[in-house]
Amino acid sequence: GAGVSQSPSNKVTEKGKDVELRCDPISGHTALYWYRQSLGQGLEFLIYFQGNSAPDKSGLPSDRFSAERTGGSVSTLTIQRTQQEDSAVYLCASSPSGGIGYTFGSGTRLTVV
Amino acid sequence: SQKIEQNSEALNIQEGKTATLTCNYTNYSPAYLQWYRQDPGRGPVFLLLIRENEKEKRKERLKVTFDTTLKQSLFHITASQPADSATYLCALDQGFGNEKLTFGTGTRLTIIP
Numbered sequence A: 001g002a003g004v005s006q007s008p009s010n011k012v013t014e015k016g017k018d019v020e021l022r023c024d025p026i027s028g029h030t031a032l033y034w035y036r037q038s039l040g041q042g043l044e045f046l047i048y049f050q051g052n053s054a055p056d057k058s059g060l061p062s063d064r065f066s067a068e069r070t071g072g073s074v075s076t077l078t079i080q081r082t083q084q085e086d087s088a089v090y091l092c093a094s095s096p097s098g099g100i101g102y103t104f105g106s107g108t109r110l111t112v113v
Numbered sequence B: 001s002q003k004i005e006q007n008s009e010a011l012n013i014q015e016g017k018t019a020t021l022t023c024n025y026t027n028y029s030p031a032y033l034q035w036y037r038q039d040p041g042r043g044p045v046f047l048l049l050i051r052e053n054e055k056e057k058r059k060e061r062l063k064v065t066f067d068t069t070l071k072q073s074l075f076h077i078t079a080s081q082p083a084d085s086a087t088y089l090c091a092l093d094q095g096f097g098n099e100k101l102t103f104g105t106g107t108r109l110t111i112i113p
Helices: none
Strands: A005-006 A008-014 A020-025 A031-037 A041-050 A065-069 A074-079 A088-095 A106-111 B003-006 B010-014 B021-025 B033-038 B045-051 B054-061 B062-067 B074-079 B086-095 B098-103 B105-113
Touching: A005 A088, A008 A020, A020 A088, A020 A106, A031 A074, A031 B098, A041 A065, A041 A074, A041 B033, A041 B098, A074 A088, A074 B003, B010 B021, B021 B086, B021 B105, B033 B074, B045 B054, B045 B062, B074 B086
Parallel strands: A008 A106, B010 B105
Antiparallel strands: A005 A020, A020 A074, A031 A041, A031 A088, A065 A074, A088 A106, B003 B021, B021 B074, B033 B045, B033 B086, B054 B062, B062 B074, B086 B098, B086 B105
C-alpha cells in the first residue's frame, strides 16, 4: 500500500482482556518495527522483524507481549491480560532496508480501563 | 549506559528566525543519525539521515550536522514558519550492523507568528 496501515486506530479494553493490534507495512519493506509511546514520553522499542531472521524481541516489557509477522508482511502485536500500564499509543514502522528512513503508521491508541 | 538527550523539551522561536535543536548521545557508535518530525496524534515522519562520515546534510530549509567526536547532532530550520511547529525527534542505530533505532524524547518546537 501507499503507507503503513494500523488497525484499529483506537481500542478501549477492560483490564485482564487480550488485545490484538495489526500492522500492514509498505509492500516490499523487509524490516518492520513496533514501538510504544506513552503520553508525553519518547518512543520505546518493542520488537523488530527483518526478513526471515529471528525477530529482535529485546524490548518486549513482559511475557504478556508477543508479536508475529506472517509471510514477511502483516504483523500482529498481542497483549495478553492487559494492565492499565499498557495504555499507550502503539506505533508500527517499516523500512526497505534495516534502519534507513522508517515510515510509521498513525498508531493504535490503546486504553485499558 | 546508552543515552540520547535532546536539548530542551520545548523551544519557542519567532517566525522567520532559525530554530536550532540539539541531540547529544553517549555510549553509542552509530553508523548514522536520523531526524523525524511528529505532529500530535500522528506517527513520526522521516526528515533526514546523516551518516557517520558526513559532517553536514541539507534539504530545503533543513540542515543537519553530525559531530562524532562531540557525539552531537544539530538540526537547523531556517526561515522558520508556524507550520514547522511540531515535535522533532533524533534517532540512532546501534552501530555494528544493528539497524534498530533508538529515539530521543524529542523537542517540541513552536514557531510564533
